[in-house]
Amino acid sequence: MAERLLIDGNEAIARGAIYGDCKYFFGYPITPQNEIPEFMSRELPKIGGVYVQSESEAASVYMVYVGALAGARVMTSTSSPGFSLMQEGISYIAEAEVPAVIVNVMRMGPGIGTGGQHGQTDYRQVTKGGGHGAYHCIVLAPYSSQECFDYMQLAFHLADKYRVLVLVLTDFIIGRMAEVVELRKLGFEPLPEKDWALKGKAFKGGRRRCYVSAAFSYGGVPPRYYQHMAEVYQKIRDTEVRYETYRDEDAVLLLLAYGSSARMAKRAADMARAEGCRVGLFRPVTLWPFPEDALCQAARRVGKVLVVEDSPGELVEDVKFAVQGKVPVHLLGIWGRYTPQGDIMTGGSGIIYPEKILQEIRGLI
Amino acid sequence: MTEETVTREKLWGRPKLRVPIPFSFFCPGCHYGIIVRLICEVLEELGVEGRAIGLAGVGCSFGPFPVSIDIDFTSCPHGRAPAMATAIKRIYPENVVFTVQGDGDLGAIGLGCFMNALIRGEKLTTIFLNNACYGTTGGQMAPTTLMGMKTTTTPEGRDPRTTGFPLHAAELVATMRGVAYSARCTVHSPANFRRARKALKTAFHKQIDGIGYGFVEFLSACPINWRLSPPDCIKFISEKMIAEYPLGEFKNVDVIELPEEWR
Numbered sequence: 001m002a003e004r005l006l007i008d009g010n011e012a013i014a015r016g017a018i019y020g021d022c023k024y025f026f027g028y029p030i031t032p033q034n035e036i037p038e039f040m041s042r043e044l045p046k047i048g049g050v051y052v053q054s055e056s057e058a059a060s061v062y063m064v065y066v067g068a069l070a071g072a073r074v075m076t077s078t079s080s081p082g083f084s085l086m087q088e089g090i091s092y093i094a095e096a097e098v099p100a101v102i103v104n105v106m107r108m109g110p111g112i113g114t115g116g117q118h119g120q121t122d123y124r125q126v127t128k129g130g131g132h133g134a135y136h137c138i139v140l141a142p143y144s145s146q147e148c149f150d151y152m153q154l155a156f157h158l159a160d161k162y163r164v165l166v167l168v169l170t171d172f173i174i175g176r177m178a179e180v181v182e183l184r185k186l187g188f189e190p191l192p193e194k195d196w197a198l199k200g201k202a203f204k205g206g207r208r209r210c211y212v213s214a215a216f217s218y219g220g221v222p223p224r225y226y227q228h229m230a231e232v233y234q235k236i237r238d239t240e241v242r243y244e245t246y247r248d249e250d251a252v253l254l255l256l257a258y259g260s261s262a263r264m265a266k267r268a269a270d271m272a273r274a275e276g277c278r279v280g281l282f283r284p285v286t287l288w289p290f291p292e293d294a295l296c297q298a299a300r301r302v303g304k305v306l307v308v309e310d311s312p313g314e315l316v317e318d319v320k321f322a323v324q325g326k327v328p329v330h331l332l333g334i335w336g337r338y339t340p341q342g343d344i345m346t347g348g349s350g351i352i353y354p355e356k357i358l359q360e361i362r363g364l365i
Numbered sequence: 366m367t368e369e370t371v372t373r374e375k376l377w378g379r380p381k382l383r384v385p386i387p388f389s390f391f392c393p394g395c396h397y398g399i400i401v402r403l404i405c406e407v408l409e410e411l412g413v414e415g416r417a418i419g420l421a422g423v424g425c426s427f428g429p430f431p432v433s434i435d436i437d438f439t440s441c442p443h444g445r446a447p448a449m450a451t452a453i454k455r456i457y458p459e460n461v462v463f464t465v466q467g468d469g470d471l472g473a474i475g476l477g478c479f480m481n482a483l484i485r486g487e488k489l490t491t492i493f494l495n496n497a498c499y500g501t502t503g504g505q506m507a508p509t510t511l512m513g514m515k516t517t518t519t520p521e522g523r524d525p526r527t528t529g530f531p532l533h534a535a536e537l538v539a540t541m542r543g544v545a546y547s548a549r550c551t552v553h554s555p556a557n558f559r560r561a562r563k564a565l566k567t568a569f570h571k572q573i574d575g576i577g578y579g580f581v582e583f584l585s586a587c588p589i590n591w592r593l594s595p596p597d598c599i600k601f602i603s604e605k606m607i608a609e610y611p612l613g614e615f616k617n618v619d620v621i622e623l624p625e626e627w628r
Binding site: 024050052054055064065070074089199200201202203206209211212213216 | 414415416417418420427428431432435436437438439440441442445448449450451452453455456457460477478481484485
């Protein structure tokens with residue numbers, strides 16, 4: 001049996017990356033993800049890897065970009081403001097079709113936000129792309145330390161399989177909450193060799209690689225690039241949609257949540273069931289590709305949807321789009337937080353407790 | 366200086382690494398073509414073409430340099446080449462990694478990236494192309510524009526009271542402790558071309574021998590944006606550019622000094 005450890009989501013991300021054969025990490029400190037670079041700076045040199053602390057997120061994203069272009073499994077991690085700084089580089093990674101993994105441990109709010117507060121306010125930016133040029137990244141949203149560990153391995157596999165950037169989206173609660181994790185190595189199908197990698201032509205039989213831009217890569221005809229990318233994205237939509245359902249078979253209300261909110265929602269569903277209210281949960285695991293079809297079917301079967309997210313309402317947009325107006329969609333957003341002091345300086349950050357969700361459920365049934 | 370045998374092939378021939386392209390990417394009188402040739406010759410002489418990786422910044426080097434030199438090469442987003450070169454060099458320490466950057470790329474948008482690569486003491490080589498303006502975008506003022514020099518964004522000439530003073534990159538680089546070599550050259554005459562080749566070779570050697578950062582700044586003509594004929598550009602370099610930017614080596618060490626406990 002695999003070793004079991006009590007670790008938080010951030011450490012699980014770092015350990016999962018190493019289990020996913022990632023040996024190179026380029027990062028810049030930002031709360032609340034510092035456990036990841038700290039772990040990597042300690043552990044990577046021991047296995048012949050490299051940790052580089054860059055001068056900014058804008059630099060680390062390019063280190064990741066070219067490390068991926070050089071054919072290595074590379075990653076970085078950051079939190080919301082740092083993720084915004086990376087948008088330019090993410091656009092370049094998408095353009096160059098190189099496989100890499102970036103972790104965003106969300107904190108709350110636009111601008112500097114709050115380093116010490118939880119939030120899920122990057123959903124739209126992460127799933128729709130904050131950079132220029134109409135690209136997509138696969139987005140995985142773990143909701144436990146074990147999933148953090150497993151999905152990092154999956155992320156590196158999917159990145160290499162499709163030559164895309166994979167974003168792993170967690171939040172303050174998932175990142176800093178400790179759970180028992182089974183350190184298991186996941187098996188995946190074999191991958192093609194990276195014969196396109198930039199590592200010196202002598203290492204590729206004298207055949208050189210010259211990369212200037214996607215426009216040059218497809219005969220200087222941009223529509224051909226987009227046509228190619230559309231095919232890649234369609235293949236991902238057809239094969240990589242992931243989601244989890246919980247007690248939804250006979251439900252009359254379907255909760256919809258991802259990440260830490262899904263944990264609250266799951267507990268609320270159990271509490272409602274104990275009261276005799278038939279409530280289920282639908283949890284998207286891939287936020288892109290979004291499980292539209294599965295959600296639409298489940299929502300139409302159940303008849304009513306309550307979205308729970310620690311945000312003013314971003315996930316809810318995708319849900320409304322998926323159900324096509326056929327099912328009423330309700331939102332319990334960030335205002336559903338319990339804030340004992342009601343003010344940030346006295347520690348009244350708050351979270352959406354299962355009790356609050358239950359209250360909302362009672363109002364809807 | 367050792368005597369060089371000048372053969373017809375050497376003068377008119379094409380270096381092996383120079384990709385035969387039936388046209389020039391560069392404007393008439395631009396020195397970039399000469400610098401491309403110089404890089405090809407130096408990489409060939411060092412015998413490192415198989416493990417060389419080039420990274421070109423945004424500017425007139427962006428597409429032309431990668432396409433023209435037959436080694437693994439990538440273009441970089443504006444100013445980020447030193448960060449990207451850092452990653453490749455750290456992942457493949459046996460490779461010979463260099464950046465080619467213009468004055469806007471290195472001196473303006475990418476100065477932070479560049480300085481931090483120097484601070485980290487990376488074992489890289491940077492070729493800095495200083496033509497005192499933004500060539501690709503139409504000759505706007507760069508950090509390297511000479512005082513009084515007219516550009517499209519300094520129509521009355523660069524005024525140091527409002528736009529500051531020219532950036533002296535080679536001298537600045539020489540002050541950094543992780544740097545093994547820093548020099549400024551030109552290719553506007555055969556003698557200078559030979560000196561530049563020696564400087565570039567030395568800068569690459571500092572990386573190959575694992576000593577430290579190697580930096581070579583080239584003063585380069587931009588006839589279109591300077592609004593000068595190619596011969597007048599050469600005159601401008603020898604009279605005006607060199608007066609502001611003196612040529613020579615500013616640092617050349619074979620060992621980076623370390624405090625005792627780190628030796």
